[in-house]
Amino acid sequence: MNSIAIIGCGLIGTKRAQAAGDCLIRLCCDTVRARADQLAARFPGAESTADWRAAATHPEVDIVIVATTHDQLAPIAEAAAAAGKHVLIEKPGGRRAAELDPVLREARRGGVKVRVGFNHRYHRAMQKAHQILLAGELGDLMFIRGRYGHGGRPGYEKEWRADPELSGGGELLDQGIHLIDLSRWFLGEFQQASGLIATYFWDMPVEDNAFLTLMTARGQTAFLHASWTEWKNLFSLEIYGRHGKLEISGLGGSYGVERLAHYKMSPDMGPPATDIWEFPMADNSWQVEFAEFLEDIRLGRDPVPGIGDAQAALRVIERIYSEPR
Numbered sequence: 001m002n003s004i005a006i007i008g009c010g011l012i013g014t015k016r017a018q019a020a021g022d023c024l025i026r027l028c029c030d031t032v033r034a035r036a037d038q039l040a041a042r043f044p045g046a047e048s049t050a051d052w053r054a055a056a057t058h059p060e061v062d063i064v065i066v067a068t069t070h071d072q073l074a075p076i077a078e079a080a081a082a083a084g085k086h087v088l089i090e091k092p093g094g095r096r097a098a099e100l101d102p103v104l105r106e107a108r109r110g111g112v113k114v115r116v117g118f119n120h121r122y123h124r125a126m127q128k129a130h131q132i133l134l135a136g137e138l139g140d141l142m143f144i145r146g147r148y149g150h151g152g153r154p155g156y157e158k159e160w161r162a163d164p165e166l167s168g169g170g171e172l173l174d175q176g177i178h179l180i181d182l183s184r185w186f187l188g189e190f191q192q193a194s195g196l197i198a199t200y201f202w203d204m205p206v207e208d209n210a211f212l213t214l215m216t217a218r219g220q221t222a223f224l225h226a227s228w229t230e231w232k233n234l235f236s237l238e239i240y241g242r243h244g245k246l247e248i249s250g251l252g253g254s255y256g257v258e259r260l261a262h263y264k265m266s267p268d269m270g271p272p273a274t275d276i277w278e279f280p281m282a283d284n285s286w287q288v289e290f291a292e293f294l295e296d297i298r299l300g301r302d303p304v305p306g307i308g309d310a311q312a313a314l315r316v317i318e319r320i321y322s323e324p325r
Contacts, residue, residue: 001022001023001024002023002024002062002063002294002297003023003024003026003060003061003062003063004017004020004023004024004025004026004027004061004062004063004064004065005026005027005028005029005055005056005058005061005063005064005065005080005085006025006027006028006029006039006065006067007029007030007052007055007056007064007065007066007067007068007076008029008030008066008067008068008069008072008090009028009029009030009032009035009036009038009039009067010030010035010067012067012090013028013030013039013065013067014039015286016065016067016088016090016117016286016290017039017042017043017065018286019286019287019289019290020065020290021287021290021291021294023063023294024043024045025040025043025046026045026046026047026058026060026061027040027046027047027048027049027055027058027061028040028043028046028047028048028049029048029049029050029051029052029054029055030048030050031050031052032050033048033049033050036048036049036050052068052072052076052079053079056076056079056080056083056085057079057080057083057085061085062085062086063085063086063087063088063293063297064076064077064080064085064086064087064088065087065088065090066080066087066088066089066090067090067117068090069160069166069167070092070094070095070166070167070168070173071095071165071166071167071168073089073090073092073093073094073099074089074093074094074099074100074102074103077089077093077100077103077114078102078103078106081103081106081107081110081112081114082106082109082110084110084112085112086112086113086114086293086297087103087107087112087113087114087115088114088115088116088117088290088293089103089114089115089116089117089310090116090117091116091117091118091177091178091181091310092116092168092173092177092310092313092314092317093116093307093310093311093314094168094310094314095167095168095169095173096168096314096318097310097311097312097314097315097318100307100310100311100314103307104307107307113293113296113297113300113302113303114303114306114307115289115292115293115296115303115305115306116303116305116306116307116309116310117289118178118181118305118309118310119285119286119289120178120181120182120251120285121181121182121185121285121289121305122284122285122286122288122289122292123248123251123258123279123283123285124258124277124279124284124285125248125250125258125259125260125277125279126182126237126248127288128260128277129186129239129246129248129260130185130186132246132262133186133239133241133246137241137243137244137262137264138239138240138241138242138243138244138245138246139241139242139243139244140241140242141186141187141220141239141240141241142220142221142240142241142242143220143221143222143223143240144183144186144187144220144221144222144223144224144237144238144239144240145222145223145224145236145237145238145240146179146182146183146222146223146224146225146236146237146238147224147225147226147227147230147234147235147236147237148175148176148178148179148224148225148226148227148230148234148235148236149171149175149225149226149227149228149229149230149233149234150175150227150228150230150233150234150254151228151229151230151231151232151233152202152208152228152229156202156204156228157202157203157204161174161206162202162204162205162206163205164205164206167206169206169207169317169321170197170199170204170206170207170208170210170228171206171207171208171209171210171226171227171228172197172207172210172212172226172317172320172321173317174226174228175226176210176212176224176226176317177313177314177317179212179222179224179226179237180212180214180222180224180313180316180317181305181309181313182237183214183222183224184309184312184313185305186239187216187220187222188216188218188220189216189217189312190214190215190216190222190312190316191215191216191217192214192215193212193213193214193215193316193319193320194212194213194319194320194323195210195211195212195213195320195323196210196211196320196323196325197209197210197211197320197321197325198210198211198325200229201228201229202228202229208227208228208229209225209226209227209228209229210224210225210226210227210320211224211225212224212225212316212320214316233254233255233256234255235248235249235250235251235255235256236248236249237249242265243264243265244262244263244264244265244272245262245263245265245272246260246261246262246263247259247260247261247263248260249261251283252279252280252282252283253283257278257279257280258278258279258280258283259276259277259278259279260276260277260279261274261275261276261277262274262275262276
């Protein structure tokens with residue numbers, strides 16, 4: 001049985017612990033010791049600490065899950081990999097792509113596996129959509145249109161995500177990176193990237209909206225908008241092929257019921273035949289993703305999405321951040 005250390009015991013760290021299946025939660029770590037204590041109390045035999053180095057290198061730990069502020073993701077992952085631990089890093093993996101270079105170096109040196117937590121790939125609707133794509137039912141893909149956002153909460157401008165030293169950026173790095181990763185998963189690598197970031201509402205030094213146009217070498221385009229001023233939580237990803245369209249909406253909870261529609265182009269170009277799947281059950285993407293990571297470890301295969309996927313998405317973001325505002 002694999003033994004796990006959770007470093008970062010907030011909302012996401014808690015979700016990661018709950019998704020660990022039959023693995024043993026051995027250690028819970030947070031700079032706010034009370035949070036570590038609370039999470040450890042939910043798992044018999046688990047201990048708590050505020051010392052992340054002790055957690056990342058603990059001799060009885062096999063897997064380290066890092067779910068901290070963005071500035072600490074890569075340094076902790078590097079230390080864990082150097083200590084011979086397999087690592088799951090919460091997205092975005094780091095504030096910039098270069099921060100993950102030492103993690104990759106230590107993973108290769110120690111022969112350990114490192115996965116980056118892009119759990120949106122594992123939503124039921126997304127998995128079904130990707131299966132339809134691989135079956136060739138859409139034909140050649142043309143473009144993607146994606147929107148993702150929420151409206152924040154009172155005091156959002158005072159949270160760590162609004163501090164660029166801790167977060168590395170705003171909404172583009174937060175939810176926008178999911179849209180970029182999903183678009184890469186369907187379309188492939190982007191050769192061109194342009195966009196606009198803006199701070200329209202929140203009094204903060206990072207952006208609350210990001211608008212992107214990304215293009216592959218074949219001219220396939222992703223039009224993406226990530227927003228912290230989406231007053232009704234929204235997720236929408238539309239994938240357009242020469243033979244049809246996929247539309248994924250909702251993520252469960254406040255984002256609405258997860259749903260996939262497949263619109264099949266008819267020969268006479270009339271109204272399309274339509275298949276619709278709805279997934280009103282609880283989101284299991286965290287569990288499915290972690291089960292895949294355990295298979296990565298068991299089979300000795302490179303995790304996908306891994307460090308390279310995170311760095312590719314981060315390089316897109318860096319291009320947008322480098323443009324004048």
